[in-house]
Amino acid sequence: MNEAAIEAHGIGRVFESRKGFLMQERVRTVALDGVELSVRPGELFGLLGPNGAGKTTLTKILSTLLLPTRGQAKVLGVDVARNPELVRPRIGLVLGGERGLYNRVSARENLRYFADLFGIPVERREPRIVEVLARVGLTDSADRRVEEFSRGMKQKLHLARGILHWPQVLFLDEPTIGLDPRSARETRKLVRGLVSDGVTIFLTTHYMFEAEELCHRIAVLGHGKIIATDTVAALRQLVGGDRTFEVEGYGFEDAELAQLRRLPGVSKIVSEEFGPRLRLTLRVRTREIVPEDIRGVLLNHAELSVRERGTSLEDVYLDLVEEGT
Amino acid sequence: MIELSVSRARSTLASLRLAVLMFLADPQWLIPSMIAPVIFGLVAFEIFRGSGPYFVVYAILGAGMMSMWGQTLYGSGWATGQDREFGTLEPTLQAPTPYLYVVLGRVIWNVLSGLIGGLIVYLVVILAYGRPPPLVDPWAFAGLFVFVVLTLAAVGVVFAAFYVYTRYAGFIQNVGEFAFYVGTGCMFPVVLLPFWTSPFSLFFPPTWALDALRYLAIPGYAGFSWGFGIDLLGAVGTTAVYLAVAGSVFQQVQRHVLESGDLQEY
Ligand SMILES: Nc1ncnc2c1ncn2[C@@H]1O[C@H](COP(=O)(O)OP(=O)(O)OP(=O)(O)O)[C@@H](O)[C@H]1O
Ligand SMILES: [Mg+2]
Numbered sequence: 042m043n044e045a046a047i048e049a050h051g052i053g054r055v056f057e058s059r060k061g062f063l064m065q066e067r068v069r070t071v072a073l074d075g076v077e078l079s080v081r082p083g084e085l086f087g088l089l090g091p092n093g094a095g096k097t098t099l100t101k102i103l104s105t106l107l108l109p110t111r112g113q114a115k116v117l118g119v120d121v122a123r124n125p126e127l128v129r130p131r132i133g134l135v136l137g138g139e140r141g142l143y144n145r146v147s148a149r150e151n152l153r154y155f156a157d158l159f160g161i162p163v164e165r166r167e168p169r170i171v172e173v174l175a176r177v178g179l180t181d182s183a184d185r186r187v188e189e190f191s192r193g194m195k196q197k198l199h200l201a202r203g204i205l206h207w208p209q210v211l212f213l214d215e216p217t218i219g220l221d222p223r224s225a226r227e228t229r230k231l232v233r234g235l236v237s238d239g240v241t242i243f244l245t246t247h248y249m250f251e252a253e254e255l256c257h258r259i260a261v262l263g264h265g266k267i268i269a270t271d272t273v274a275a276l277r278q279l280v281g282g283d284r285t286f287e288v289e290g291y292g293f294e295d296a297e298l299a300q301l302r303r304l305p306g307v308s309k310i311v312s313e314e315f316g317p318r319l320r321l322t323l324r325v326r327t328r329e330i331v332p333e334d335i336r337g338v339l340l341n342h343a344e345l346s347v348r349e350r351g352t353s354l355e356d357v358y359l360d361l362v363e364e365g366t
Numbered sequence: 367m368i369e370l371s372v373s374r375a376r377s378t379l380a381s382l383r384l385a386v387l388m389f390l391a392d393p394q395w396l397i398p399s400m401i402a403p404v405i406f407g408l409v410a411f412e413i414f415r416g417s418g419p420y421f422v423v424y425a426i427l428g429a430g431m432m433s434m435w436g437q438t439l440y441g442s443g444w445a446t447g448q449d450r451e452f453g454t455l456e457p458t459l460q461a462p463t464p465y466l467y468v469v470l471g472r473v474i475w476n477v478l479s480g481l482i483g484g485l486i487v488y489l490v491v492i493l494a495y496g497r498p499p500p501l502v503d504p505w506a507f508a509g510l511f512v513f514v515v516l517t518l519a520a521v522g523v524v525f526a527a528f529y530v531y532t533r534y535a536g537f538i539q540n541v542g543e544f545a546f547y548v549g550t551g552c553m554f555p556v557v558l559l560p561f562w563t564s565p566f567s568l569f570f571p572p573t574w575a576l577d578a579l580r581y582l583a584i585p586g587y588a589g590f591s592w593g594f595g596i597d598l599l600g601a602v603g604t605t606a607v608y609l610a611v612a613g614s615v616f617q618q619v620q621r622h623v624l625e626s627g628d629l630q631e632y
Binding site: 138144 | 368369370371372373377380381383384387388391452453454456457458459460461462463468621624625627
């Protein structure tokens with residue numbers, strides 16, 4: 042199949058709300074402003090972006106919970122706004138959070154209810170529930186009321202519900218939020234397992250290492266638009282290289298900075314205050330530069346520290362978001 | 367790949383089952399819903415005391431309907447309001463089952479628990495007054511009674527759509543509830559109301575059905591001037607309209623909330 046699993050063209054979404062005394066004031070929020078993206082079948086696609094960038098809004102539009110105010114989106118080749126009923130059985134959605142579950146009944150009963158609404162074959166319902174509860178690590182709490190659950194346990198139940206009906210495309214909005222490190226790791230393992238089963242995954246997260254560890258490709262969303270989409274490696278090149286040097290010292294002069302910029306492969310220098318000192322962050326494309334080259338430029342600085350580290354996804358992300366503004 | 371087969375009947379049953387489970391998990395709300403019928407029963411009894419034996423029947427019918435009305439109609443909308451509050455409206459609408467069938471399951475549960483309210487009213491009035499005189503036609507009465515419950519359910523379904531539509535539905539219904547009791551002739555016969563109210567009440571199937579029911583309970587009853595036959599026809603007709611539009615009302619409402627994007631608000 043060549044067709045994209047998820048496709049969005051020019052997706053825009055405006056929210057109209059009212060506020061103030063007697064709701065007199067109209068507020069217009071542009072949450073999405075022409076989103077273009079395409080996710081391949083079997084791909085694990087990550088969406089990053091600052092708070093309020095529109096990640097949840099986009100996730101809801103793609104999973105048929107919200108209509109776009111413009112543009113078109115297709116999931117598994119079906120228009121989500123025109124034929125949501127054809128999309129729903131084939132996708133799973135995990136919005137997570139403290140809400141969204143029937144607190145007064147058990148985890149198992151929550152899953153039974155949704156298994157029925159999704160039309161899971163009757164004879165497969167119970168074994169499937171046992172299976173997904175085990176997969177998210179809730180076997181021991183299966184028959185406890187959800188109101189007794191911790192936040193992380195609720196998050197796991199959300200996940201269990203999302204995968205219950207063998208969705209071909211799974212939307213995960215911050216799936217590991219509120220999970221302890223071990224559970225978060227288990228969840229990432231689960232996500233990888235789903236991908237190797239052929240499930241296409243669309244994931245939003247604020248955890249850079251999570252995105253880096255899991256995602257085949259990453260898109261960065263800022264102010265309702267996609268700023269960049271690519272593999273982490275390609276995004277590193279996009280922001281100026283996969284090597285980053287951090288230089289700390291006192292009072293660098295403009296001439297010195299200019300000299301550093303002229304070093305081969307240096308694509309970008311950011312200087313910021315770091316306590317009483319200054320920190321320079323150098324993005325470098327080539328292998329040619331070694332710390333001594335930098336020290337060579339900054340000879341007359343005592344107490345100089347030069348460290349090399351790889352360009353992290355966080356660097357990439359911060360650069361892209363900054364450029365986007 | 368596993369074939370999913372979404373069934374409306376199964377979804378309705380699942381929703382009924384969940385409603386019962388939620389009730390069993392927290393059954394104390396039955397107490398407030400039992401107090402109302404007792405009060406309705408006593409008030410109706412006081413109002414109609416001394417107006418002849420058949421006015422007791424009137425009292426039972428009126429107060430019984432009011433408590434069933436509360437349970438069936440209000441309960442169904444309320445459950446949807448709860449879905450908003452719990453944040454379960456989003457995942458439920460995201461499921462491939464039309465939400466109408468989820469509501470239907472809850473309406474069935476509310477009808478069943480509403481009947482308990484009706485029974486309480488009956489017992490209260492009997493305890494206060496003694497046995498009411500025999501009904502004109504007990505079998506036809508029983509049959510029609512079941513139908514009256516159905517008319518309530520039909521209105522309940524359509525009203526629940528309102529709760530999906532806006533988070534202010536609960537507020538609006540709280541204000542409107544009393545007007546409903548009066549307007550549909552639960553409390554007083556509609557013919558006693560100011561003329562302008564009747565056209566409104568005729569939009570509601572229970573108005574017709576309840577009037578028809580009184581013909582079967584009270585000898586010589588004269589409600590609407592058109593008589594029993596037209597009452598029955600009106601009840602069947604309006605109910606059919608409600609049931610017929612329920613599906614498309616829900617479709618519209620579901621569409622609307624996807625547009626407005628306030629599903630998670632409560
Ligand atoms: N129902 C709504 N009504 C009005 N505005 C909304 C609504 N939902 C979202 N918005 C606005 O749309 C914008 C995008 O919100 P969204 O929740 O999609 O962001 P996000 O990227 O998921 O943020 P976060 O990282 O904090 O989860 C925000 O400005 C938000 O205030
Ligand atoms: Mg979000």
